[in-house]
Amino acid sequence: MAKTSKLEKNKKIVRLVLKYREQREALKATIKDPETSMDDRLRAVRKLATLPRSSSPVRFRNRCKVTGRPRGYLRAFGMSRISLRELALEGKIPGVTKSSW
Numbered sequence: 001m002a003k004t005s006k007l008e009k010n011k012k013i014v015r016l017v018l019k020y021r022e023q024r025e026a027l028k029a030t031i032k033d034p035e036t037s038m039d040d041r042l043r044a045v046r047k048l049a050t051l052p053r054s055s056s057p058v059r060f061r062n063r064c065k066v067t068g069r070p071r072g073y074l075r076a077f078g079m080s081r082i083s084l085r086e087l088a089l090e091g092k093i094p095g096v097t098k099s100s101w
């Protein structure tokens with residue numbers, strides 16, 4: 001099981017990403033727009049830099065829903081490879097069976 005502090009930090013990052021999503025997208029659109037003047041573009045870049053760092057979506061880390069493990073995460077199942085294997089062998093994941101030749 002992952003440390004509780006890491007799980008809570010990840011939850012906080014998710015909240016911040018959702019809170020600042022619209023504002024961040026608007027600023028990025030202003031920066032990318034070729035019609036925007038250089039002054040407006042620089043203002044948008046400065047405003048983007050004042051937003052909390054953790055509000056950037058790249059800071060979010062996919063973690064296993066069962067154990068909180070950050071490595072070996074399988075997106076299709078939302079869990080790590082280890083948890084997936086254990087639950088699949090117990091027959092607790094519908095449609096997943098152990099492969100045999």
